[in-house]
Amino acid sequence: MEPNADWCSSSRVLTYCFLRLLTLARPSSTPAISNPVAPSIPDPAGTMATFSVRAFIPPLRRRCLPLQATRRYAVQAPGAPMMEIFSGQQKWLQKERAAADRETSRSVDYLRDEVASRLCERVLVRQLVINKEQQLTQAQDINRHFPKVLDLGANACNLSRALTLPSEDAPDKGPRSKRIGTITAADSSEALLYRDADLPFNKEIDIVRQVLSTSELLPYEANSFDAVLSSLSLHWINDLPSVLAQVNNILKPDCPFIGVMMGGDSLYELRTSLQLAELDRRGGVSTHTSPLADVKDVGGLLQKAGFNLLTVDVDDIVVDYPDTFSLMKDLQAMGESNAVLAREKGPIQRDVLLAAEGIYKELHGNEDGTLPATFRLIYMIGWKPSPNQAKPLERGTGMFSIKDHLEKNTKSGEGKE
Numbered sequence: 001m002e003p004n005a006d007w008c009s010s011s012r013v014l015t016y017c018f019l020r021l022l023t024l025a026r027p028s029s030t031p032a033i034s035n036p037v038a039p040s041i042p043d044p045a046g047t048m049a050t051f052s053v054r055a056f057i058p059p060l061r062r063r064c065l066p067l068q069a070t071r072r073y074a075v076q077a078p079g080a081p082m083m084e085i086f087s088g089q090q091k092w093l094q095k096e097r098a099a100a101d102r103e104t105s106r107s108v109d110y111l112r113d114e115v116a117s118r119l120c121e122r123v124l125v126r127q128l129v130i131n132k133e134q135q136l137t138q139a140q141d142i143n144r145h146f147p148k149v150l151d152l153g154a155n156a157c158n159l160s161r162a163l164t165l166p167s168e169d170a171p172d173k174g175p176r177s178k179r180i181g182t183i184t185a186a187d188s189s190e191a192l193l194y195r196d197a198d199l200p201f202n203k204e205i206d207i208v209r210q211v212l213s214t215s216e217l218l219p220y221e222a223n224s225f226d227a228v229l230s231s232l233s234l235h236w237i238n239d240l241p242s243v244l245a246q247v248n249n250i251l252k253p254d255c256p257f258i259g260v261m262m263g264g265d266s267l268y269e270l271r272t273s274l275q276l277a278e279l280d281r282r283g284g285v286s287t288h289t290s291p292l293a294d295v296k297d298v299g300g301l302l303q304k305a306g307f308n309l310l311t312v313d314v315d316d317i318v319v320d321y322p323d324t325f326s327l328m329k330d331l332q333a334m335g336e337s338n339a340v341l342a343r344e345k346g347p348i349q350r351d352v353l354l355a356a357e358g359i360y361k362e363l364h365g366n367e368d369g370t371l372p373a374t375f376r377l378i379y380m381i382g383w384k385p386s387p388n389q390a391k392p393l394e395r396g397t398g399m400f401s402i403k404d405h406l407e408k409n410t411k412s413g414e415g416k417e
Contacts, residue, residue, distance in 0.1 A: 086339045087341050088215065095188075099156070100191060107333070113158055114317060115260055119159065119231050120162045123163075146179055148224070149180055150220070150227070151183055152186055152247070153233020154186060156193070161199075163183070180206075182206045182208060183207050184225075188214060188215045189335075216238065223253070224251075227256055228257045228259075235262040235292055240293070244304075248382075251384040252384070254384060260377050261293070263293045263376055264293075266292055269364040270327060273364070277355035282352065287340050289338060299380075307384065308389065309382070310381070311380070312378065316375070320373075322370060323371060324353070
């Protein structure tokens with residue numbers, strides 16, 4: 001029996017020593033708290049030693065996860081901050097759907113064809129000829145050839161088709177494409193870009209079609225083109241300053257950028273009618289028409305992009321429609337529907353459309369019952385700088401006053417009448 005007693009005594013001693021070591025391993029900052037329900041183990045001397053359960057609980061700093069001491073910062077991408085106003089994906093879908101119905105899409109090209117024709121007239125840049133006596137004599141065309149041209153935002157290649165036609169001012173000079181070598185038509189919508197690829201005008205001009213992944217990044221090398229043209233596509237660009245800077249980069253020195261875009265008070269009749277109708281029927285106004293650039297801002301954008309010899313002018317085209325539904329139907333067939341990110345999803349309510357029809361006729365209607373729609377066009381011309389480029393004289397060094405010349409012509413015209 002004695003060996004068993006010795007073994008039990010030894011096991012009790014080992015257990016006591018182990019628990020005692022755990023207690024001593026506790027940090028000194030944590031006071032020992034006796035627990036009334038803690039078990040008591042007799043030591044070999046016969047006294048009772050009490051240990052706390054807290055010896056088995058790790059300190060608080062060991063139980064908690066370490067705090068993240070790394071400081072984080074918001075990082076701005078290179079370049080000026082860009083705020084997205086238009087949905088590029090939605091605009092691409094609108095163009096693709098519009099080009100799917102070829103006949104309907106071609107029937108509403110009247111606006112793009114007219115604007116393309118007017119833009120082609122500006123390719124024949126005119127200069128004022130001043131003789132030795134510093135007198136203004138006449139204006140004549142600059143005989144310049146453009147071997148490599150880019151049509152940025154070509155839509156259905158309306159500009160290329162217009163170049164194959166003769167000028168209305170000089171029909172005997174033949175097609176305007178004589179001054180154009182190869183024209184690269186670039187657009188993000190493949191269906192719209194190749195819609196008229198089988199028409200006869202493609203054989204009259206050297207045209208190369210190229211589908212862009214996005215309209216705001218130009219995949220061309222610097223100094224690649226002798227001219228860049230753009231007709232009715234820049235008003236859907238989110239970062240217009242960046243696109244203009246890229247255009248300036250891909251142009252050769254002393255070469256022009258000639259473009260036209262919707263701007264200003266385009267479709268102001270439809271805009272005001274829808275706003276008043278929604279305010280009356282729904283008590284508020286939502287976005288149904290796209291915001292457009294103003295003519296006062298275009299000159300500053302061209303100058304900021306690095307262009308010289310700027311020319312900006314405005315032209316209005318007024319089209320009469322039988323009703324507002326015909327106007328909106330044509331805009332949809334053109335692929336020019338609203339693509340604002342903050343637009344209200346879904347169609348316009350029926351009562352709002354009917355109210356807008358009456359307001360449109362009352363405020364803007366013609367006497368014959370038709371409804372006019374104004375398309376305000378902003379034309380812009382800018383030249384890439386070059387050391388050999390003509391530079392304006394300093395202010396006050398002019399020898400001839402255009403004001404005196406105009407007043408002289410006005411008086412002479414009144415005398416002839």
